[in-house]
Amino acid sequence: MDDLQYGKRDKRGYWTPNEPAGVAPIWSFPPQVMKIIKWLPQYFFPYDVLWVLSALAWWNWILPDVEVMKTLAWGWILKLFVVNLVAVFVFFGVYEWRLYIKRAQGTRFKYNAKFPSEHPSEAFWFKSQNADSILRIIFHAMPIWTAIEVGILYAYANGYVPWISFADHPWYLLGLALVMPIIHETHFYLIHRLIHTPFLYKHVHSVHHNSVNPSPYSSLSMHPVELLLYLGMALWHLVIPSNPILALYQLHRAGFGAIPGHIGFDKIEMGDKSGLPTHAYIHYLHHRYFEVNYGDGLVPFDKWFGTFHDGSKEGDALMNARYAKRKAQMNGTQG
Ligand SMILES: [Zn+2]
Numbered sequence: 001m002d003d004l005q006y007g008k009r010d011k012r013g014y015w016t017p018n019e020p021a022g023v024a025p026i027w028s029f030p031p032q033v034m035k036i037i038k039w040l041p042q043y044f045f046p047y048d049v050l051w052v053l054s055a056l057a058w059w060n061w062i063l064p065d066v067e068v069m070k071t072l073a074w075g076w077i078l079k080l081f082v083v084n085l086v087a088v089f090v091f092f093g094v095y096e097w098r099l100y101i102k103r104a105q106g107t108r109f110k111y112n113a114k115f116p117s118e119h120p121s122e123a124f125w126f127k128s129q130n131a132d133s134i135l136r137i138i139f140h141a142m143p144i145w146t147a148i149e150v151g152i153l154y155a156y157a158n159g160y161v162p163w164i165s166f167a168d169h170p171w172y173l174l175g176l177a178l179v180m181p182i183i184h185e186t187h188f189y190l191i192h193r194l195i196h197t198p199f200l201y202k203h204v205h206s207v208h209h210n211s212v213n214p215s216p217y218s219s220l221s222m223h224p225v226e227l228l229l230y231l232g233m234a235l236w237h238l239v240i241p242s243n244p245i246l247a248l249y250q251l252h253r254a255g256f257g258a259i260p261g262h263i264g265f266d267k268i269e270m271g272d273k274s275g276l277p278t279h280a281y282i283h284y285l286h287h288r289y290f291e292v293n294y295g296d297g298l299v300p301f302d303k304w305f306g307t308f309h310d311g312s313k314e315g316d317a318l319m320n321a322r323y324a325k326r327k328a329q330m331n332g333t334q335g
């Protein structure tokens, strides 16, 4: 595919899509029906369908009987940890292998023409973005992910929280499943704003931002506190009357689903003529510019609060004007 038909690459090697980043059209008034119809499939495909299927697979094939989960025992917990770990590395690894190791499409559709492996940085353990991210996934992300999962399953198994069954309340659970991406977006936006406050940024979130040029394993390369806050969104299913399968879906959506924003490519080429959109651009811009796009655009929080960047020159101008204004305020000369 010719990526220059879909965007431009500047002299410094940054590729910008012709179509600026946008937010979900469901919030505009009056409703833009055609836009919504065109956009709607991406609310489900491919990612959310995949997380629902993975939650069902875990429930049916990986997790033991509810009776067993009433007790915290190493056997089932370790099995779950190993399966989660392998699944994350297989899933993230497919992207890594194709785009970063085999480099099947070179730098076509890559936002930043540089490959992190060719640019060692002191910011990372062993000066390597990948080594740093992989170790953080093994030793931080997966133990925390599994601990949250075990906590949720243990609470349901013991009847500590209401367990709504699909047989009794199918419409309620379907409705809840449909708003789960919005729960995710809202939770993510709020904790993300929180960890961008100076103290938490310095001690917690800067770990994730070391990947200025993110690649697949950057997805869960986070400080343990950020992992707790982020993956902890699944704990909403202990507060909202729900079902353990939906809790697993929410957890997989956060954990496996961290990847779209960190692929680094706008499209994954599928043959010569078509490419799978990654929807990575909004969050890529967050990694590049830090103080824009705290959310992923499903709920337009960044538009409402003036921090949206669509990747265009106009977006740059808005961001620079905001920074200049803040600098002027800090200098005490209101500008
Ligand atoms: Zn990120």
Ligand SMILES: [Zn+2]
Residues within 6 Å of the ligand: 192, 196, 205, 209, 286, 290
């Ligand atoms: Zn951030």
